[in-house]
Amino acid sequence: MCHKDLHTLLERAYDIFRKENALIRINSANVMIVGDIHGNLKALEFLLQIRQELECSDLIFLGDYVDRGKNSVAVLSQLLELKLRDTQKIILLRGNHETREMNSLYGFYDEIQDDDLFLDANRTFEEMPVAALINDSIFCVHGGIPGAVDIKEINKGESFPYLWNDPSESNGITTSFRGLKARCFGPDVFNEFRRLNHLSLMIRAHTALSTGYKWWFEKRLLSLFSTPEYIGNPNVAAFSVLKGRELSIFVFGKTENDSYGLISNKF
Template sequence: MRKSRFFRSPVISLAFLLVIVSWGWIQGKDAKSPATLDEKASYKAWSAACQTMLENRTGLSFPAKAYLPLPDPSPLYRLADLAVKQGSTLKPWVGKNPPPPRGVTFDPFAQKLSLSANSRVVVHGDLHGDIRSLMASLADLQKRKILTGFKVTAPNTHLLFLGDYTDRGYCGVEVLYTLLRLRLENPRRVWLARGNHEDPYMTKRYGFAVEGIKKYGEEFKHKRIAALFETLPSVIYVGTSRNFLQSCHGGVEPGYDPKPLLRSRGSPSYQRLGTLTRGEFRQKHKDLFDESFDPDYRKELETTLVDFRPINPAQPQTLGFMWHDFTLYQDEPGLEMDPHSTDRLRFGHSLTQSILKLQSTPSARIRGILRAHQHSTDLTPMMERLIASKGLFRHWQEKEIASELDPPPPMESQAIRPIANGGVYTFNVSPDSRYGVGCEYNFHTYGILKLASNFANWRMEVVNLKVVH
């Protein structure tokens, strides 16, 4: 068959070819809409795709397949694998610890992050599968020119997350994806601490395993990302070389001596927790504990103050950094047990102060604690105080237990707060969740910690973002 005259002209043919090629390119770009996002998706495309999911709390159910930013979990697996690879390069390590017993993979560690005095640290509490709150934070950080896409572009600025990334909420996959993108693009600026839910036992029982199966079918393996958890520090001592805040998910761990780590040169540096010498610590400071015990739980408490090598985050004892809590009022016992959760210890005002002092060195002092974890879906005194404090509660503001009365008295709630010496600060859990529904709050909270060479000049800017109706 004869070709038409029309196509014989080279100019026309070339133009026609160009139209076809660019049409294909546009189609290809279109196909890059939510349905084919992978581990290299742009921040813009990723955040747009996350926007299409309904509020968690609208239906309190898993988003339908058509709304999922990731059509299958393989990009998440690949990111987790990259993070595990990155985790194997952490150094330097302080001291030597024998590896855990055969077959035990749990080998928790601490990190020191010593920064210049003009640094800022952006701190987040529990996300529990709330992608809406996380993306709202990242959008706010773009506005503040701290982030450009997934990249931390502001000088001397770090991001610190305090654990409990999945479970209980419905978008754990998306939260983990986002955090891993941040961590992988900023290996010296973004830090992820390990919460009690960064544990395959917890992800199996409290939502993440079911989330994956509902979204991707039976082939989803929650354990596929368990190795990632082993690369997350249980505690991060963050500060200048002289003053630090113990940043972790839970509470104090009297069985660990951070002094060699705090004395170590270089930043970041790491130390395995190894054997937790709680029994030795208790013997050395017998008076401290004897006067602290809640008399109702004395016997049970004694059994938790022993030396042990952990085989997982909760056995044979719960690891304090990942699990423990704090009392609310100054006149509560120094050491008590959560009546609803065996082995979950709650530390009081004076015992906490003493432990932080004993774990400090004269030239590297632990001045306080940043943590999360202590939340409930019922409006407990703790949740009331978190809300009244605009999402960041300082423990022991009240002297009398009588102030447990509802409503709570005025709490520290200003936007810019000094850091109290010996202060323990709990971040609230993000609101697009059963917590937000149960306790009726709609704002997400993150903090911007501003360091200074003099600890008295450290400040926390508390940021509230209204993310749900």
């Protein structure tokens, strides 16, 4: 995609994101949830093909579309085109790599090589929604939570903890290995957050996982990572599908013919 076309795409997406709330509420009996993509175009194309095969009407991406991988611009362009074609069914949440502090350092800026376009992209990222709520009970976010807060208070201007924070087995709010202002939240904080907001489950991304997914807090929090072969590693990846009240986790990765395929699914 030429820079002029990407600029137009970013402008149109900006207008859509600006009208979306920080918390997107969706009602769906058939939704697919995807974790970090990180510039892996082959993974994105596989996921979109699987979406069709599984007949998922709604699709939620949990952020981190750019950086690390070789095809950040192509991944971003394809996702924005999807959003423009089906605004209500495609939800693109903001990840911590949809910030200029990160994407100026980890590949996106070097790939785009255009200061004006880089600023346009980050202007658009700043308007992305922060979280999604499925059927009033499943909370989706890139990173974590700041504490036992009311999700109605989420806003785009104070998105940092939702993009950066991580779960921890230690109670309370504790310091994070990520540094900066990032924090970890323990099971006590999470359970109070879940109780306050009447949630059955939280689904997040943000953490590279060799197995593609990890359960926390007695299977009340699911962490997804949707990038196989992440920065040259032999990891598999995962996504989840909600059909009715049943949540499935699908694991996928590299096959013998060098393409991606499903390895397993768990209920």
